[in-house]
C-alpha cells in the first residue's frame with residue numbers, strides 16, 4: 084500500500100545526479116539534503132549570499148524568511164534558495180554541484196556533534 088501524497092513528506096529529486104530524499108516541513112531543503120548525506124552548495128544559510136541558488140524544474144516551495152535574496156523575475160523563472168526554502172510539494176531541482184557526503188571513517192569523539 085502506498086502512502087497518499089498528502090500524508091507523507093515531499094520528496095526532492097536532485098538532477099542531474101538522481102539523488103532523492105524526503106524533505107519534511109520542519110527542515111529547509113538544504114537541511115533535508117544534509118540529513119540524506121547530499122551536500123548542496125551553501126555559505127550563509129540565511130537566504131542572503133545566493134551560494135545555494137538552484138532551479139526548480141517541477142514542484143513548489145515556500146520560504147522561512149519574508150524576503151529571500153531573489154528578485155521577482157528570478158522567482159518567476161524557478162530559481163530558489165534551498166537554505167531557506169521548504170518543499171511544499173514533491174520537487175525536481177537542478178543542482179549540478181550537489182555531491183554525496185561521505186561518512187567519516189573516524190569514530191565520533193565523545194560529546195561532539197556531527198555537522199554536515
Ligand code: FES
Nearest residue numbers: 126128133135166
Ligand atoms: S547559503 Fe546563502 S543564500 Fe543560501
